[in-house]
Amino acid sequence: MIETIRDETGAQRSLGYTLEIGHPDGGARCILDITEAHTNRHNVLHGGVAATLLDNAMGATSSLTADATGRTPFLTISMATQFLAPALVGGRVTATGRVTGGGRSILFLAADLLDQDGTLIASATGVFKRANLPKGGDA
Template structure:
């Protein structure tokens, strides 16, 4: 059964997305509401980046031990916007593509409910010491 994380950060609680974690795989899910959109009525690009960053960070965090959310920080991230989000549910997923003990290279994909790819991302995430919030760099 998936662990559902709803309020790990203030941003997550405020924006209303959830992270579903099961066996080291992560899905970051958002049901798009009017306050998530830009002036054209599409999912705001900055929020797309937040969802990708969260999915990629959680994935990096769980890479070495699927049972422990290890604290991470984003070192760099590039987002490619491919299609507008038009509402409904969107899901971000990610996979670690390389790196070592301290740095993880991660790719992410954000899709709508029909499976259309809205954005992709690649990033570098630094693993911090400790477990959970407040780990030392």
């Protein structure tokens, strides 16, 4: 069953994206409807916003390997992002994470950011580490 998570973190509230978990492929999805608040000076989706969506999709996918709620903290160790096409105001983008390797505490992931037409906007790879954060810690 797919669960949509809204307004759970400060980044999510600031940017206005939603997080979906529970997809059969095990990948978390970050979905954003692009507004002018998300653009750069060229009026297209800012690369930092795109990277944030990719990072969060990979991090949440990591968490889903440990528990179905996706709340086990994993932290980004490294991330490489490739920007391939612009995304425009009024469009919707979706970042989907997938595990590509690793073990119990270190995972390797990849994610793609697609627009509503299926155009690949950006892609990323990352290394994520399971973290033991104090209660109340936000990953």
